[in-house]
Amino acid sequence: MNKFWKLLLKTVLVLFILINIITAFHAYKFTHFYDVGEVTVKNKGEKTGWDKTKEILFGINAVKQQNTVADTANQKVILTTSDKIKLEGWYTTVDSAKGTVCLFHGHGGKKSGNNTEAEAFRKMGYNTFQIDFRAHGSSSGNTCTIGYFESEDVKLAYDFVKNNNEKNIILWGISMGAAAVTKAVNDYPLQPNKIILEMPFGSITEAAEGRIKMMGLPPQPLATLITFWGGTEHGFWAFNMKPSEFAKKINCPALLQWGKNDPRVSQKETDDIYSNINSTKKLVVYENSGHESLCKNENEKWMREISDFLK
Numbered sequence: 001m002n003k004f005w006k007l008l009l010k011t012v013l014v015l016f017i018l019i020n021i022i023t024a025f026h027a028y029k030f031t032h033f034y035d036v037g038e039v040t041v042k043n044k045g046e047k048t049g050w051d052k053t054k055e056i057l058f059g060i061n062a063v064k065q066q067n068t069v070a071d072t073a074n075q076k077v078i079l080t081t082s083d084k085i086k087l088e089g090w091y092t093t094v095d096s097a098k099g100t101v102c103l104f105h106g107h108g109g110k111k112s113g114n115n116t117e118a119e120a121f122r123k124m125g126y127n128t129f130q131i132d133f134r135a136h137g138s139s140s141g142n143t144c145t146i147g148y149f150e151s152e153d154v155k156l157a158y159d160f161v162k163n164n165n166e167k168n169i170i171l172w173g174i175s176m177g178a179a180a181v182t183k184a185v186n187d188y189p190l191q192p193n194k195i196i197l198e199m200p201f202g203s204i205t206e207a208a209e210g211r212i213k214m215m216g217l218p219p220q221p222l223a224t225l226i227t228f229w230g231g232t233e234h235g236f237w238a239f240n241m242k243p244s245e246f247a248k249k250i251n252c253p254a255l256l257q258w259g260k261n262d263p264r265v266s267q268k269e270t271d272d273i274y275s276n277i278n279s280t281k282k283l284v285v286y287e288n289s290g291h292e293s294l295c296k297n298e299n300e301k302w303m304r305e306i307s308d309f310l311k
Contacts, residue, residue, distance in 0.1 A: 020229070022057055023222060027230035029059025030211075031144050033108070033135045036063055067112040067137050079156040081134065087153055088138040089131035089160070092122065098310075099168025099193065100127040102157045104177030107146060110137035117172065117295045124307060126170070131157045133180070145234050146204055147179035148241050154184035158192065170310070172196040175265075175291065179207075182246035182273075194310065195254045199262055199291055202244040202269030204230070210264035244269065247276040254281045255309045259289030259297075282309065 039061040042051060074090035081087065090111060101121045103114045111130035118128040132139040133150045144150070154171070161169055171192045173181040178200035184190055201207035208223035208230075231238025254277050258270040274283045284305050286298050295302045 019222075020225060023225040024229040024233070025058040027226045028233055029061065030226070031146065031230055031234065032142050033062050033064045033144060034142060036066070039063065062108060064136060065108065065110040065113070067110050067132070069112045069115055077129075077160060079131070079153075079160060081152055081156065085134045085141040086139060087131055087134060087156065089129055089157060091127070091129045091160075091164075092118070093127045094122050094125060096125070097127045098125040099170060100129060100161045100164075100166045101170045101172050102154075102161060103128060103130045104150075104154060104157070104171070104173035104180060105133065105136070106175030106177055107144065108136070109175075109177075112137070113293075114174070116293060120295060120303060120306070121172075124310060126310075127161075127166070129157055129161055133177070143234060145236065146207060146230070146238075146241065147176050147183055147243070148204075148231075148236055148238070149234075150176070150180040151183035151187055154180050155188045155190065158184070158190050168193050170194045170196065172198075173200070174198040174293070175200065179241075179243040182243040182250070183241070186246035186249045192252055194252055195250060196257070196306070196309070197254065197273070198257045198294055199259060199265045199270075200243045200256075200273060201265050202242065202272050204238045204241040206266070206269050207264070210266070214263055244272040244276055247273045248278060250277050251279050253309070254279055255284065255305070256281065257284045257286065257294055257302075257305070259286045259291060259294060261288070261290040264291045 041061055041063055074092050077089040077091050079087040079089060103118055105111060105113050111132045114130055118130055121128050131153065133153050134141040135144045158169060158171065169192045171181050178197040181195060181197065182200060201210065205223050205227045208226045209219035212219045212222050227238045256270065256274050258265065274281065286294050286301065289297045
């Protein structure tokens with residue numbers, strides 16, 4: 001009997017170590033993006049059985065999305081973070097502007113991915129400032145912290161617009177971008193006039209759970225392990241990355257929007273964030289959308305809700 005328990009204990013220990021090794025690799029790959037040419041990326045049809053096995057065990061190499069569409073009216077702006085990362089932004093003005101909207105994309109995205117929203121804001125009479133987060137698009141760096149250190153990127157964008165003598169600043173973010181906005185408001189003395197959050201996750205752990213569910217795997221304990229290793233690898237306690245808590249610091253009018261068919265962000269996460277916003281607020285649910293651009297998918301409703309909120 002003693003031999004049995006010893007064998008069982010050894011087996012459990014080995015499995016525990018293996019699971020931690022695998023999740024540590026996945027956490028690393030999930031938080032790193034590479035410039036084109038830095039890593040080899042194969043199309044689905046080119047992958048061998050060994051390639052697929054390596055992806056299951058060690059994660060997938062992710063290449064930065066390239067900004068493919070640029071408005072000729074854009075003024076390219078370079079901002080520098082405290083750790084010397086260069087962030088590229090596009091600042092576009094309109095005549096007799098009512099204010100400026102800063103736009104922040106999601107995980108793995110790029111600033112040109114928000115061109116549809118930016119154009120809509122300009123048609124409403126607002127200047128726009130689109131920025132690539134660190135490790136995304138045309139910005140430098142390879143490390144993404146799912147909104148944690150990206151909160152500084154939000155602050156830099158806000159400061160740039162404010163230093164251009166803008167009095168009416170609106171912060172708009174989608175997914176990770178929305179989460180980064182909540183942390184920036186929590187960490188820095190930002191005073192935006194209004195905030196628009198689209199499908200922010202409630203915490204990094206919940207974001208990991210959503211991602212794992214989409215892979216058809218049980219979310220726990222994998223999500224907790226990925227959260228632990230993701231933070232440990234980058235020198236911060238990732239369990240403290242909680243937009244649902246940061247929302248308590250929002251002290252300006254806020255619009256929270258979510259797609260009912262979102263496979264990544266749950267209604268509970270959305271409700272938690274909404275309940276913790278203590279200022280004037282509105283929650284809008286898009287019945288026919290998931291984790292995607294609400295502006296593109298349900299444009300008429302999005303335009304109406306945004307226009308009403310900005311009045």
